[in-house]
Amino acid sequence: MIWQMTIKDVKRMIRDKKALLITLLMPIVLIAILGFSVGSFMQGEITLSPAHVAVVHEDDLNRDLEKLKRVLTATPFARGIGEREMGEILGRLGSFHPAEVLTERILKDEKISSLITVETMGKAEAFRRLKEGKITAVILIPEGFAYRYWLSSLLPGISPSTVEVWQDPDQEIRAEIVEGIVRAYTDTLSAGILAKNVFQEVAVEMNRGDQAHSQIETLLTSVGKGEEKGLEVHFRSIAVEGKKSISGFQYYAAAMSAMFILFTAAFGAEYFIQESRLHTYERILLSGRGRGVLFAGRFLSTSLFSLLQMILLLLFSRFLFGVNWGDPLSLLPLLLLVSLGVGGLSLLLSAINHVAGNEKGSEIFSGFITQIMALAGGSFIPAAYLPDEVRLLGDYTINGASLQGFVKVMQGYSLREITPVFLSLSIMTLLFMAAALAISRLKEV
Amino acid sequence: MEVLEGRGLVKRYPNTVAVDGVHFRLRKGEILGLLGPNGAGKSTLIGMLSTLIPPSEGEILLDGIDVLKNPNIIRNRLGVVPQEIALYPDLTGEENLLFFGRVYGLKGKALRRRVEEVLEIINLTDRARERVGRYSGGMKRRINIGAALLHRPEILFMDEPTVGIDPQSRRLILDTIKDLNREGLTILYTSHYMEEVDFLCDRIYIMDHGKIIADGTKEELIARISNEETIELDFERNGKEFLPALEGLPGVHAVHQRGAKIEIVVEKGMVSLGKIVHLAENSKTSLLSVEVKKPTLEDLFLHLTGRGLRE
Structure with a gap:
């Protein structure tokens, strides 16, 4: 049943023009803009630490x-x-x-x-x-x-x-x-x-x-x-041995992918609250299926959609801008873990929406918090040029960790060297799920 | 034989009591009407009976078994057509049915076959591959019913299934309900349309302010007001003194002004039309027509609550 829920949700997201515009078209446009303008960025228009x-x-x-x-x-x-x-x-x-x-x-x-x-x-x-x-x-x-x-x-x-x-x-x-x-x-x-x-x-x-x-x-x-x-x-x-320099296009292809997965998480949560608004939630509950099925479906469908989103962005940037994403054998597990992290985040936002009874939680997230996370995670300015405190904050964001992973794969780091990123993403996913479970129980009390 | 029974059902919310001590019985094979104005507590009662809303007090028995302790015993035997369109507008009618069929555990060819059958029942086979968001109000209502029939329930709850649709679609839905009942489906039908309940139902509960205020067959209910009759007056000009004069007539139980018309509920045989015409003349009211109506469920509701069903 969870798989049927997942397929249904992915189908709905694929048919949602607004979701497609924000999760696919916008990052492609931004990769192009930032990729082309990265030269002027590097010519000192911003203040960098020495x-x-x-x-x-x-x-x-x-x-x-x-x-x-x-x-x-x-x-x-x-x-x-x-x-x-x-x-x-x-x-x-x-x-x-x-x-x-x-x-x-x-x-x-x-x-x-x-x-x-x-x-x-x-x-x-x-x-x-x-x-x-x-x-x-x-x-x-x-x-x-x-x-x-x-x-x-x-x-x-x-x-x-x-x-x-x-x-x-x-x-x-x-x-x-x-x-x-x-x-x-x-x-x-x-x-x-x-x-x-x-x-x-x-x-x-x-x-x-x-x-x-x-x-x-x-x-x-x-x-x-x-x-x-x-x-x-x-x-x-x-x-340094084993590491390659990456181009501006490579960096911003990774940075925009890492940023726009956050919007996918928010969309997933909006779809969840829509189940209540459309009264399909009650219809599903009437069948004897528990809320767990709905939550599990939400987790898997958002994970799957974000995986598709990243693969499409990867292919677009590869064929439009010649971006090299590095070794597929390192990239694939990273993509899987990132998409599960997005699913976990979406689950957390869904639980917040569910308890609040509206989509304000995911709206605040997509309208405001994503921007802070994108900045701290290095999606706008490479993390190395951010103050230490901001960079530290960025390390604990899913987009920041994802971006680190993408950049390391592009630079040719070995799987062993990327393991800390894998661990970080896995821990974040588990924390998101645990928090979602705790929050959703508030409604039962 | 009662298939479903509610005993002393109460649902309290912080500021209101939505259902207040309702005793309820649904008999196998019947269409039971639940008639009441908006806000009477009909949907809350249905929510409790279908286990979606936990009651504050009371018990629900399905074939004598406590449903509140074993909610799963009712879920496969029950279909619910909610008042709202509970479908995904961005999926086609067929995709919606396939999905909800799977939710109820149907699979493969059996699922496909059942979806085709249901599409035929609700007369939507031709439009099944269009997105629900593009359907007319009547088509949405029909697919909303179809989704509740997929798992072949024994009992069907229909909560105002014809709200906001054109007369033609309404007629089609009412005929479909009759057909389903003839095939053995037990139906609980809620509405604030007296004509629908009148057309469909074997027995009727009238509900207001969370309570059942009357129940019985249509004939039994009408008999309650058999000593009354309703006179409807249509007039061109209404004199100021006319209404108070009517209310003062011996044998007049109630006077209601509805737009350009006045309805007078009078004790049978106590008020002659001549008296009314005479009063009209005295108060310079010019009458266009006077009609004595057969009592209806609407009249009964008016009699019981002093309000119309749709007020």
């Missing part, structure tokens, strides 16, 4: 300078340059350490410090804290970084240095801010090295090689002052 960045220095300035001196004196470059001039060149080069400019001057600049806080630490500690989500990114300055920079400033055909930036995909927007600043700096340096190479090549072609060498000092002087910088730096954005 990104915590760890800098790991694997380079050694003195060792690099010694190495440079050794190499330079052994090359044709040293011919025609006196010992005093060589000392001056090395002195000027040594006074400009490109990594230090980035980490001590640029990243600690007064304006940038509102966006980024920098801390120098060892490699092991930096990566441990990154994995724990305590920092946004690790900037790794590799061994021989300054040496390669100096060499590429003087000689053509030298392979570039690499600054590595490791990011936490859960803090994507802040990580992109770090990436943007580092990239802006390295692009400036790259432009300088390109100018030097062109200058040298043209001079050789015009048989003015000696003259070009004589201008090296001027070039280095300007490098020393930081006015002309030459360095080719490869920027590598590498997510």
Whole structure:
């Protein structure tokens, strides 16, 4: 009988144009709007708490300078340059350490410090804290970084240095801010090295090689002052192992799905109170079926409808916007648990409606509480950018937990890593059901 | 033989007593009418008899077995046609019947067959696949009856099943009820339409303010007022003194003005039409017609309560 109730309820919801509009059309429209506008969102139109960045220095300035001196004196470059001039060149080069400019001057600049806080630490500690989500990114300055920079400033055909930036995909927007600043700096340096190479090549072609060498000092002087910088730096954005970065479309497809399941729960509760209003409730009771059948039918039908709703949103976002929802084997159990949670929430709202004798409970929920839950759960702004108190509240909402689960599946987390979300959703479902049972008994008293 | 009996039934709500000490008997194979104005307590009484509303006092017996202690014994034997349309408007007529058939435990081919039979009984086979929300008032009423017949009940409670429908649909429903009764169904029929109860019922309970104020066959009830007759006066112009003068006539039990007409309940043979015409002349009332009516259940209700059934 419960199954017949379920089929009947799902049939009614599918025929309800208002329900379809709110539970399917609206989220699709919002996924499109938010997905397309997410770029401007990320460009700092909102105030974000600063990104915590760890800098790991694997380079050694003195060792690099010694190495440079050794190499330079052994090359044709040293011919025609006196010992005093060589000392001056090395002195000027040594006074400009490109990594230090980035980490001590640029990243600690007064304006940038509102966006980024920098801390120098060892490699092991930096990566441990990154994995724990305590920092946004690790900037790794590799061994021989300054040496390669100096060499590429003087000689053509030298392979570039690499600054590595490791990011936490859960803090994507802040990580992109770090990436943007580092990239802006390295692009400036790259432009300088390109100018030097062109200058040298043209001079050789015009048989003015000696003259070009004589201008090296001027070039280095300007490098020393930081006015002309030459360095080719490869920027590598590498997510922590096992985690992928997700796009704005992916995030908002998940966020809107997590938000609009709340409306499905409210609709389910409205349908329940409609049983009284339509007097079908009495007709069912007259048959000898208890209220338990009605409640069980409500739970299952809302769960089933929300599962269908999420699958449709998933398919729409996949085919319209190319959203990748991650591994189906992780996604499927998550979808099932989320839909059972929605069924449980709908049961609770149904019990409130039942005891109140009207649908005010579900109306207040869909008109007001859903907005608060959506905000706290990260459906409008990613939870990572919300104050800690709000984020904590969001963790205990069904939409917040669902969104966390969706994002983790998209990022490629393993089933074991998503287990806490599964547990959280299961506990919420049980709590909703227990509360619904307790509330519905109030009417019997 | 009584199939269902209510003894001393009382239903109290915080501010009112909806049913006040009702004794009630439904006999096998009869159509029992429960006649009373809106708010008389008919629906509450039906709610108690069908176990939906727990009585504050009293007992209900089905074939001598206490229904309140064993509510399930009545549920499969009873069909209830509620006053409201208790159907899903967004499902078709057929889907509604299939669903409520399943609620009563019917399955598979037996369910399909029974739904077809019921659709024929209520004459809705052609429109079965339309959504109930698009049905006319009469069609909704018919499918509302059909949903109560699916499990072949022995007893059918019908709570004002013809409210708000056109005369043609009403006639169809009344004929259907007669047919169902002829096939052996015991029916309790509540209405505030005297004509329906008059047409359908073998016995009648008249209810007002939560109490049964009279019961018996139609003939027995009418006999209670056989020493009275009702004179209906239609007039063009009504003089101020006419009504008080009528009330002052010896043998006049009651005077009711209904729109442009006046009804006078008089003791049989005590008031001559000549006296009435004479009074009209004296009070400058110009009469159009004078009619002496046969007593009806409506007259009985008027006699018992001083009010009309639909006031």
